[in-house]
Amino acid sequence: MTASGGTDVCILGGGPGGSAAALQLARHGVRTTLVEKAVFPRDKVCGDALSGKVMRTLERLDPALAERVNGDAHVQASWGVTFVAPGGASLRVPFSRHTGEGEAPGAILPRVHFDDLLFQAVKHGGQVDVMEGRTAKAFDRTSGGWHITLSGPDGARTELDCRMILDASGANSTFSRHVARLPMEPRHHAAGVRAYFSGVKGLDPDGFIELHFLKELLPGYLWVFPLPDGHANVGLGLRSDMVKRRRLDLKAELLRLLREHATLRERFVDAVPVGSVQGMGLPLGSRRRSISGEGYLLIGDAAHLIDPFTGEGISHAMISGVHAADVAADMLARNDLSAMAAKAYDARVWKRLGQELSISTRLQRLADQAWLFDLVVDRAAKNPALADTIACMFTDLDLRAQLKKPGFYWKLVRGTR
Numbered sequence: 001m002t003a004s005g006g007t008d009v010c011i012l013g014g015g016p017g018g019s020a021a022a023l024q025l026a027r028h029g030v031r032t033t034l035v036e037k038a039v040f041p042r043d044k045v046c047g048d049a050l051s052g053k054v055m056r057t058l059e060r061l062d063p064a065l066a067e068r069v070n071g072d073a074h075v076q077a078s079w080g081v082t083f084v085a086p087g088g089a090s091l092r093v094p095f096s097r098h099t100g101e102g103e104a105p106g107a108i109l110p111r112v113h114f115d116d117l118l119f120q121a122v123k124h125g126g127q128v129d130v131m132e133g134r135t136a137k138a139f140d141r142t143s144g145g146w147h148i149t150l151s152g153p154d155g156a157r158t159e160l161d162c163r164m165i166l167d168a169s170g171a172n173s174t175f176s177r178h179v180a181r182l183p184m185e186p187r188h189h190a191a192g193v194r195a196y197f198s199g200v201k202g203l204d205p206d207g208f209i210e211l212h213f214l215k216e217l218l219p220g221y222l223w224v225f226p227l228p229d230g231h232a233n234v235g236l237g238l239r240s241d242m243v244k245r246r247r248l249d250l251k252a253e254l255l256r257l258l259r260e261h262a263t264l265r266e267r268f269v270d271a272v273p274v275g276s277v278q279g280m281g282l283p284l285g286s287r288r289r290s291i292s293g294e295g296y297l298l299i300g301d302a303a304h305l306i307d308p309f310t311g312e313g314i315s316h317a318m319i320s321g322v323h324a325a326d327v328a329a330d331m332l333a334r335n336d337l338s339a340m341a342a343k344a345y346d347a348r349v350w351k352r353l354g355q356e357l358s359i360s361t362r363l364q365r366l367a368d369q370a371w372l373f374d375l376v377v378d379r380a381a382k383n384p385a386l387a388d389t390i391a392c393m394f395t396d397l398d399l400r401a402q403l404k405k406p407g408f409y410w411k412l413v414r415g416t417r
């Protein structure tokens with residue numbers, strides 16, 4: 001056993017949440033150690049879609065890093081979204097009227113590349129100690145903060161002391177479940193599977209992502225996200241309580257739908273899987289939880305912050321990571337690591353993401369109504385103003401809030417929108 005000494009902040013996990021927190025703590029000049037179980041580059045099961053919020057957060061953190069992401073050889077710029085309604089009708093909606101001009105509002109970049117860009121920026125930034133290939137196993141309170149036991153690939157144990165823990169160790173975080181006591185609740189959790197394919201026909205030349213709201217999957221959906229060279233990230237997700245109730249094997253269901261479903265089978269007839277179908281859980285932000293405590297803050301998936309309607313979690317991990325770094329720096333400067341002081345973090349995260357998460361929770365609850373999707377897609381195909389409204393929903397929260405109002409649907413049914 002070796003002792004690696006002490007630090008002010010220990011970040012658990014070097015995914016987008018942990019890396020964003022590390023970059024921001026470096027700006028504050030806080031002594032930080034990041035502990036990461038894997039050796040990078042490492043894969044992460046994901047749809048790989050980077051929203052405008054990811055790009056904006058990166059811009060603010062480090063413009064040079066944002067440029068590296070945009071210029072990566074594996075990135076596919078995305079200019080919009082195609083919805084396929086349960087009845088089979090589809091609606092192609094650009095994210096902005098200025099499709100093809102300037103920088104694309106979104107992108108698709110496999111996580112093995114995206115996460116590595118962020119992680120290497122932390123590792124080579126020279127301000128954060130990075131311990132790669134080390135798993136944080138046990139957490140004990142001490143008078144000065146925390147005593148963490150780490151285990152390496154050869155089983156060797158290392159000990160680390162710190163004043164604060166920022167837990168960004170993802171959906172299966174031991175710290176979040178057993179120390180912070182955030183349970184996995186099937187109603188507020190989804191299961192997702194994805195595979196990479198080559199040879200998929202009909203991929204959008206402008207990188208429009210495809211969301212297929214198939215009857216058998218509602219309120220979840222199947223996605224086809226285009227990548228360069230005719231490759232695509234294809235997957236599906238559904239709330240965990242429904243997966244259990246419907247007794248679905250999601251990996252088999254994905255392959256069955258691609259083989260048999262009327263809107264997909266022709267396009268996948270010559271498609272070749274690249275690797276296997278892989279699955280992972282999505283802790284959803286459909287319930288407000290306490291995400292901090294004495295001497296610790298939870299970030300990203302460890303804090304259950306994934307959008308319950310779209311499944312978007314990368315931006316929420318990064319946004320919460322930046323807030324966690326700001327609050328931690330302030331707590332350390334004031335020498336107040338109490339649970340009460342840490343509540344400033346909850347307040348900031350819910351101020352930034354709370355409204356969005358609550359709208360998405362309502363949308364998720366509406367989304368098992370197949371008729372509603374059919375109606376919206378049918379009307380929007382004939383009504384450019386409505387199509388515009390839907391496009392703006394992805395970039396403008398106020399318009400998205402319209403979907404909460406019963407009047408929206410009334411006008412829709414009467415065709416007066």
Ligand SMILES: Cc1cc2nc3c(=O)[nH]c(=O)nc-3n(C[C@H](O)[C@H](O)[C@H](O)COP(=O)(O)OP(=O)(O)OC[C@H]3O[C@@H](n4cnc5c(N)ncnc54)[C@H](O)[C@@H]3O)c2cc1C
Pocket residue numbers: 012013014015016017018035036037038044045046047048049050051134135136137168169170171172173174191192193194235237279280281282299300301302306311312313314315317
């Ligand atoms: C099927 C699927 C599709 C998805 N599609 C999208 C999408 O298209 N767009 C989107 O925005 N979001 C998507 N998400 C959500 C997104 O993947 C997550 O929200 C995001 O990865 C959260 O980032 P994070 O940094 O919190 O955690 P992670 O990215 O999971 O990073 C956690 C890190 O912690 C490390 N770690 C774990 N345990 C320990 C330990 N004990 N000690 C040290 N290190 C540890 C891990 O190795 C990992 O590197 C999807 C999720 C799934 C499952």
